[in-house]
Amino acid sequence: xxxxxxxxxxxxxxxxxxxxxxxxxxxxxxxxxxxxxxxxxxxxxxxxxxxxxxxxxxxxxxxxxxxxxxxxxxxxxxxxxxxxxxxxxxxxxxxxxxxxxxxxxxxxxxxxxxxxxxxxxxxxxxxxxxxxxxxxxxxxxxxxxxxxxxxxxxxxxxxxxxxxxxxxxxxxxxxxxxxxxxxxxxxxxxx
Amino acid sequence: xxxxxxxxxxxxxxxxxxxxxxxxxxxxxxxxxxxxxxxxxxxxxxxxxxxxxxxxxxxxxxxxxxxxxxxxxxxxxxxxxxxxxxxxxxxxxxxxxxxxxxxxxxxxxxxxxxxxxxxxxxxxxxxxxxxxxxxxxxxxxxxxxxxxxxxxxxxxxxxxxxxxxxxxxxxxxxxxxxxxxxxxxxxxxxxxxxxxxxxxxxxxxxxxxxxxxxxxxxxxxxxxxxxxxxxxxxxxxxxxxxxxxxxxxxxxxxxxxxxxxxxxxxxxxxxxxxxxxxxxxxxxxxxxxxxxxxxxxxxxxxxxxxxxxxxxxxxxxxxxxxxxxxxxxxxxxxxxxxxxxxxxxxxxxxxxxxxxxxxxxxxxxxxxxxxxxxxxxxxxxxxxxxxxxxxxxxxxxx
Ligand code: SF4
Ligand code: SF4
Numbered sequence: 056x057x058x059x060x061x062x063x064x065x066x067x068x069x070x071x072x073x074x075x076x077x078x079x080x081x082x083x084x085x086x087x088x089x090x091x092x093x094x095x096x097x098x099x100x101x102x103x104x105x106x107x108x109x110x111x112x113x114x115x116x117x118x119x120x121x122x123x124x125x126x127x128x129x130x131x132x133x134x135x136x137x138x139x140x141x142x143x144x145x146x147x148x149x150x151x152x153x154x155x156x157x158x159x160x161x162x163x164x165x166x167x168x169x170x171x172x173x174x175x176x177x178x179x180x181x182x183x184x185x186x187x188x189x190x191x192x193x194x195x196x197x198x199x200x201x202x203x204x205x206x207x208x209x210x211x212x213x214x215x216x217x218x219x220x221x222x223x224x225x226x227x228x229x230x231x232x233x234x235x236x237x238x239x240x241x242x243x244x245x246x
Numbered sequence: 247x248x249x250x251x252x253x254x255x256x257x258x259x260x261x262x263x264x265x266x267x268x269x270x271x272x273x274x275x276x277x278x279x280x281x282x283x284x285x286x287x288x289x290x291x292x293x294x295x296x297x298x299x300x301x302x303x304x305x306x307x308x309x310x311x312x313x314x315x316x317x318x319x320x321x322x323x324x325x326x327x328x329x330x331x332x333x334x335x336x337x338x339x340x341x342x343x344x345x346x347x348x349x350x351x352x353x354x355x356x357x358x359x360x361x362x363x364x365x366x367x368x369x370x371x372x373x374x375x376x377x378x379x380x381x382x383x384x385x386x387x388x389x390x391x392x393x394x395x396x397x398x399x400x401x402x403x404x405x406x407x408x409x410x411x412x413x414x415x416x417x418x419x420x421x422x423x424x425x426x427x428x429x430x431x432x433x434x435x436x437x438x439x440x441x442x443x444x445x446x447x448x449x450x451x452x453x454x455x456x457x458x459x460x461x462x463x464x465x466x467x468x469x470x471x472x473x474x475x476x477x478x479x480x481x482x483x484x485x486x487x488x489x490x491x492x493x494x495x496x497x498x499x500x501x502x503x504x505x506x507x508x509x510x511x512x513x514x515x516x517x518x519x520x521x522x523x524x525x526x527x528x529x530x531x532x533x534x535x536x537x538x539x540x541x542x543x544x545x546x547x548x549x550x551x552x553x554x555x556x557x558x559x560x561x562x563x564x565x566x567x568x569x570x571x572x573x574x575x576x577x578x579x580x581x582x583x584x585x586x587x588x589x590x591x592x593x594x595x596x597x598x599x600x601x602x603x604x605x606x607x608x609x610x611x612x613x614x615x616x617x618x619x620x621x622x623x624x625x626x627x628x629x630x631x632x633x634x635x636x637x638x639x640x641x642x643x644x
Pocket of ligand 1: 155158159189
């Protein structure tokens with residue numbers, strides 16, 4: 056369609072008023088004040104008895120306030136514990152091969168009733184790059200990216216290696232993400 | 247004074263600037279030969295951020311390269327995703343069969359990434375020239391754009407959004423309204439940034455007529471993107487060789503005259519406006535429909551199908567374990583990144599892994615021009631010149 060190459064105007068010239076310099080300094084300060092004064096007023100208002108939403112600034116007071124994360128957010132990968140108390144994972148090993156930095160290792164086994172389950176499931180959180188490929192690969196929706204972003208860094212690498220117990224999260228707590236991946240990511244209508 | 251100078255025995259000073267100088271973001275080292283404050287020679291040393299990107303890609307499947315492409319130019323990660331996906335799709339022969347919506351969404355995300363990149367670059371450049379206030383306005387604008395990107399991709403920087411044959415996820419509900427709100431704020435920030443700097447005498451003195459490069463030199467050094475256009479060369483991959491849906495939108499491409507830092511600044515400022523225009527146009531035309539190609543051998547099938555159809559399940563397992571089977575051949579697809587031409591040269595010998603994955607990063611060619619551009623200038627001119635190059639270590643050193 057239309058649209059062309061257009062020269063930019065590099066010959067910006069200053070008028071006499073602008074060359075006087077000091078009026079320009081004042082103009083610049085006024086622009087900054089246009090940000091400062093409303094911010095200052097809103098923060099003061101919120102501090103003295105107002106609501107936090109009165110604060111019309113970009114930043115939030117973390118950790119007292121938490122950011123609202125979008126549904127798409129990819130935090131710590133977690134295993135889904137189904138409502139009957141068992142993990143959903145069937146130890147197929149797809150997430151293990153899909154993971155680009157190879158941070159998952161699984162040893163599969165069989166329960167008495169013949170269903171497969173992971174005897175050990177180790178996810179090395181220090182190596183994980185939060186890409187979400189494990190979630191995409193899993194045919195059972197057994198591993199999903201939660202919205203957990205806190206407590207993932209430690210002073211030592213040992214506690215960052217998560218075993219099955221550290222990864223299992225009840226399904227009720229993951230409904231938002233499970234709904235999102237069915238609706239926006241791997242649902243049939245997206246193909 | 248001049249007599250005194252003749253009597254004194256002076257020698258040029260060798261100064262090593264970087265690799266961790268505050269202004270050499272991205273870890274690069276300048277070996278300077280100085281006569282007083284004048285630069286006689288400047289050798290640029292790169293490679294401090296080498297991570298063996300290409301080798302990594304060759305060791306994983308075709309899909310597993312996506313998270314690594316994020317980490318090339320981390321300011322505009324989606325553009326790298328798109329560039330890689332386009333090259334791989336060309337090789338697979340599915341390039342023309344992509345669903346409309348996927349192509350539109352890819353274009354929108356590319357332009358949002360360009361916005362984030364230009365905001366960061368211009369903001370950081372002014373910061374290093376001492377204008378902290380203007381920096382904060384553009385960082386706020388960039389944060390808002392990154393919020394948009396996060397709501398689509400799930401991460402601000404490491405987007406990992408595009409897949410061969412489709413996208414990881416569809417746009418969230420209410421995306422168009424979110425974009426409208428963000429763009430209103432960002433236009434205001436742009437106006438204030440422009441008011442604070444474009445006619446600012448100190449800023450003009452630092453930027454105008456420093457770091458200039460002629461069109462011939464720029465072409466000879468392999469410049470692309472805003473830096474090439476600032477030198478007056480009318481070349482933009484989006485216009486010269488349209489990909490995605492750039493031939494269906496109406497946008498201008500700003501070009502400069504002398505290739506100095508002021509031209510580069512003005513070109514980038516105008517590109518921000520044009521990107522806003524493109525995104526708005528595309529959101530108005532966004533078609534409904536699927537975002538992934540309906541071909542289970544290319545794009546992993548839907549989870550429902552994996553559970554219910556044996557054919558889909560086989561493809562899903564095969565794609566994940568062995569990788570997508572890409573026929574033998576080689577391909578290079580150029581795209582316009584925010585810094586210049588980003589292209590992937592892929593070689594396949596058949597099978598699930600790239601045999602060779604070479605990226606053409608714009609920063610690499612631009613960085614080799616720094617020495618040329620600062621020769622004869624003052625030491626302080628390195629800062630704006632280097633800023634306007636926008637070296638991204640992750641991309642230059644790979
Ligand atoms: S998010 Fe990515 S890196 Fe982390 S465990 Fe899953 S596949 Fe591996
Ligand atoms: S892909 Fe899913 S079911 Fe298979 S091993 Fe991984 S978590 Fe378990």
